[in-house]
Amino acid sequence: MSKPSIAQLEDIARDLRILILKMVHHAKCGHTGGPLSCIDMLTALYFYKLRHDSKNPLWADRDRFVLSAGHTAPALYACLIKAGYIPEEEMWRLRRLGSFLQGHPKRKLEWGIEMSTGSLGQGMSVANGMALAARIDQKQYRVYSLESDGGAQEGMMWEGAMSAAHYQLDNRVALLDYNGIQIDGFVKDVKEVAPLDKKFESFGWHVFNVDGHNMKEIVEALDEVEKIKGKPSVIIGRTIMGKGVGIFENKPKYHGIAPTDQEMDVAMGELGGKNA
Amino acid sequence: MLEIATREAYGKKLADLGEKYSNIVVLDADLSCSTKTEVFAKKFPHRFFNMGVSEQDMMGTAAGLASCGKMVFASTFAIFAAGRAWEPFRQSVAYPHFNVKVCASHAGLTVGEDGASHQMIEDIALMRVIPGMKVFVPSDGIETEKVLEAIVEEPGPCYVRLCRAKSPILFDSGYQFKIGKGNVIREGKTICIFTAGFMTHLVLAAAEKLTSLGINSTVVNLCSVKPLDGDLVVEMAKKHECLFSVEEHNIMAGFGSAIAELLCERYPAKLHRLGLNDEFGQSGSYQELLYHYHLSSDGIVDSIKKGLLL
Numbered sequence: 001m002s003k004p005s006i007a008q009l010e011d012i013a014r015d016l017r018i019l020i021l022k023m024v025h026h027a028k029c030g031h032t033g034g035p036l037s038c039i040d041m042l043t044a045l046y047f048y049k050l051r052h053d054s055k056n057p058l059w060a061d062r063d064r065f066v067l068s069a070g071h072t073a074p075a076l077y078a079c080l081i082k083a084g085y086i087p088e089e090e091m092w093r094l095r096r097l098g099s100f101l102q103g104h105p106k107r108k109l110e111w112g113i114e115m116s117t118g119s120l121g122q123g124m125s126v127a128n129g130m131a132l133a134a135r136i137d138q139k140q141y142r143v144y145s146l147e148s149d150g151g152a153q154e155g156m157m158w159e160g161a162m163s164a165a166h167y168q169l170d171n172r173v174a175l176l177d178y179n180g181i182q183i184d185g186f187v188k189d190v191k192e193v194a195p196l197d198k199k200f201e202s203f204g205w206h207v208f209n210v211d212g213h214n215m216k217e218i219v220e221a222l223d224e225v226e227k228i229k230g231k232p233s234v235i236i237g238r239t240i241m242g243k244g245v246g247i248f249e250n251k252p253k254y255h256g257i258a259p260t261d262q263e264m265d266v267a268m269g270e271l272g273g274k275n276a
Numbered sequence: 277m278l279e280i281a282t283r284e285a286y287g288k289k290l291a292d293l294g295e296k297y298s299n300i301v302v303l304d305a306d307l308s309c310s311t312k313t314e315v316f317a318k319k320f321p322h323r324f325f326n327m328g329v330s331e332q333d334m335m336g337t338a339a340g341l342a343s344c345g346k347m348v349f350a351s352t353f354a355i356f357a358a359g360r361a362w363e364p365f366r367q368s369v370a371y372p373h374f375n376v377k378v379c380a381s382h383a384g385l386t387v388g389e390d391g392a393s394h395q396m397i398e399d400i401a402l403m404r405v406i407p408g409m410k411v412f413v414p415s416d417g418i419e420t421e422k423v424l425e426a427i428v429e430e431p432g433p434c435y436v437r438l439c440r441a442k443s444p445i446l447f448d449s450g451y452q453f454k455i456g457k458g459n460v461i462r463e464g465k466t467i468c469i470f471t472a473g474f475m476t477h478l479v480l481a482a483a484e485k486l487t488s489l490g491i492n493s494t495v496v497n498l499c500s501v502k503p504l505d506g507d508l509v510v511e512m513a514k515k516h517e518c519l520f521s522v523e524e525h526n527i528m529a530g531f532g533s534a535i536a537e538l539l540c541e542r543y544p545a546k547l548h549r550l551g552l553n554d555e556f557g558q559s560g561s562y563q564e565l566l567y568h569y570h571l572s573s574d575g576i577v578d579s580i581k582k583g584l585l586l
Contacts, residue, residue, distance in 0.1 A: 066340075107343075107372040115343060119367040125333045126368055129340020132325060136301065137344070156364060159333035167325070 004047055006215045012082065013043040013215070017244045018273035019078040019091065024258045027095040030103065033241035033254040035075035037212070038146055038177040041237050044218040045144060045175065046079040054084035057110050063141050064130045066115045068123025068157075069148035069177060070104040071256070076113070077101055085112035121154025123147070124174065128164050131172040142171045142226075147234075150182035152193040158203065164232040165204030172232040173225050174205075177212060179241040181252050200234045212237020245270050279442040282474075283381035285417030286438050287312020289424045290349060290379075291319045297428055301346040303338055305331045310440075311351040311381040331361040335369055335376075342374035347428065350376060354383035354437060358399035370406045370433050377427055378403075381438040384524035385557045385565050386474050388440070392556040401529035403435040404502045410434040410455065411502040413531070415476035416446045419499055422453035430455060439474045441562050446477060458505035462495035467580065468516040469495050470509070470535055475522045478566070481573035486580060493580075501531055506538050513545040520548045520580055524571060527551040548583040550576060 004012070016039050024030040046052075051063045067076045074094065080086045086101070093099035100108055104118030117123050127145040134141050151157055164172050176196065184190050193199075197207045206228045210217040218237065225233045241255065242248025245267040248259075259267060268274060294300050294316050302324045308314040317324035327334040331352055338348040350357070357365075357380035369376045380399065387395045404411045412427070412434065414420040420438065427434050446461070461476070462483050471479040476497055483493045496512055498505060513519060519539075521532030532549030539545050552569060566572040570579050 064343075115339070116367065116372045119363060122332075122336045122339075122364050122368045125336025125364070126340040126343070128333075129337035129342070130344050131340070132337065133301075133341050133344030133346055136323060136346070143340075156330075156332040156336065159327075159330035160336060163327060163330065163333055163337065166328075 006219065009043055009048060009215045009219070012047050013040050014271055016043060016075070016078040016082060018268065018271050019081060020074045021259060021264065021267050023074050023077065023091045023094045025264045026092055027258060029258050030074060030095060031071045031256050032248060032259055033181065034069060034072040034148070034177065034179070035078070036243050036245065036248065037179040037239040037241045038069065038072050039075045039078070040213045040215060041175050041177065041218055042075050042079050042146065044215060044222055046083055048219055049222045050144070051141070052112070054112065057085060057112055061139055061141050064114050064127065064143045066123040066127040066130070066143070066145040067105055067117050068120070068145045069151055070117035070119070072146070073103065073105050076105060080112045083112065120148065120151035121157035124157045124160030125163065128160055128169060128172060131164070131169040132167060134171055142173060144173045144175065147174050147176045149176070149178045149180060149187050149193050149196065152196060153191050161200065161203045161205065168230050169232045170229050174232070174234040176234055176236045177239050178236050179239040181241040181250070181255055183255055185252050196236055204231055206231050206233040208233065208235040210235055210237050212239035213243055277444045279444050280417040281440060281442045282414055282417060282420045282438040283312050283440065285420040286379055286381070286424065287315040289421045291315040293424060293428055294320050294323065297347060299345060299347050301325070301341050301348050303327055303334050303348060303350045305329060305334045305352040305356065307352050310353070313349070313351045331356040332364040335361045335364040338376045339368035339372065339374050342369070342376050348376045349379055351379045351381065353394060354380035354396035354399045355394055358396060358402045358435065362402055366406055370409060373408055373432050375431050376433050377436065378434070379436040379438060382440045383437045384439060384474060385552065385569060385571070386439055386441045386524055386562040388562040388565060389559050391559040395557040397524070397526045397552050397557065399437060400501060400523070400525050400531055404534060408432065409502060411437070412499055413437045413472035413501055414499050415471070415473055415497055416443060418445055418447040418449060418451055419453060422451060423499065426453055426455050437473060441474065443474055444477050446480070453499065456500050456503040456505060458496055458498040458500065458508045460494060461497045462493070464494035465492040466516065467491060467493045467518045467520060467584070468512040469493055470498055470519070470521040471495060472498050472501060472531055473524070475524055475571065478571065478573045479522050479576060482576035482580070485573060485577045489581070491580070491584070501534055504534055504538055506542060509535055509538055510543045513539055513543045518548070518584060519545055520550060520583060522571070522576060523551040525551055526554060528554055548579070550579050
């Protein structure tokens, strides 16, 4: 199967934004901003880079992905619906009693959900463990995770960063959604995490700085990362929380709430979707 | 009498099991010389990872390894394993029900001179409240080996509480340990004392002393704290006039409380819980500490005498 073009990936990302908003709007709660800021990077990962097979979700040699930023679950679910893991009708059951689409991801390999997450900072270590397992078993799969700037305030994330460098995990790639916003406001006001690139560098990681909404830059970084040997890599994507819908963009308020009916109409108008 | 600390028995047995179970991976957090995972590390260096003084990272890493089919043994001191790393363990290991065995040494008051900061007296409580967890508190080196043989055949997370101090071997090599089963290790009539872990040999000594005072006691070993042998506990409650539990742990939410919860629902009976009475320990030799907190064999005898007068 040929790799999708940049334009095709951008189309997929727009479709996934629509899917995310429909899901969260229907659930009437959940996170809007984060999924929209990370979705371009996840689109590139799932539809350009990741070696996986939705018809064989337990494939032992598959690349792994851990959503450390568990609150952006709708973005993961949207990718997994689009990739054919999760039946599309399940999107209407997000956060509902009895649904597998929990508010934060719950491991279900058959649906491509690799790990239960939600408590920030832990996915870094979990992904490292998967990368160590690949080393023990002499397998070639790579382990990706999506970190967040808020998550970078967790001490455990840096414990994991230290371990990945110590064990020279070059099969380990972290994407970092640097949207600058957390629940209580702007990251720089709550507790500054900058300079993230220098921090990772000093922890022994190879750092790529990209525009997290520029598909070409993301894709190039995902290719380049495979050439880095002897150390883990992080792709820090500068992003805009709520990207794609003007009224949500860069507004801390939309970190953790669902769009209203009216906002949904505006969003769908902007993204070219239908508010069904 | 042969004496061995349960942590030493753990280290040796783990290295043995490493031969049969090629999927065992061991993690430690800079205490492998104390938890005795160093024995495994020397034998299987490619299956051992020292995570440094990063217990939370150790739990997350354990989860990742387990997600790829490894059976992970993660060891450090109990205070850090069950305390500091509790939430990463709960979220990343127990919630996805990964095959991670947390075998924590230096549990309880008997850590001794290091003092209250290192004396984990809340781990049974913290670990047993996690849904789906299994908690084991072996009483000697043999029981430690038997617990390990059982848990490698039992997928899912569990916690094994190990001790720093040496204690006498109580069981013979033919001893059969079963998850969820307790065993009567001393037959008596009037009172029943429930015990587990390091306290067991002291409870047995106390039982002998009680005999000379005319108090005939049964001693029941409940290594499997969760799942607890409810039928055995109820049977003992029916057969005896008074019940006691002994633990080197806070009596709140710990070993005795697990028994009390069960009795409340199935066969209400008076249970006296001996242990640390909602207080922290302090520095001292473990023998001095046990004496100070009324958990030496003499202390147990005194507490039981008082309990019988109530």
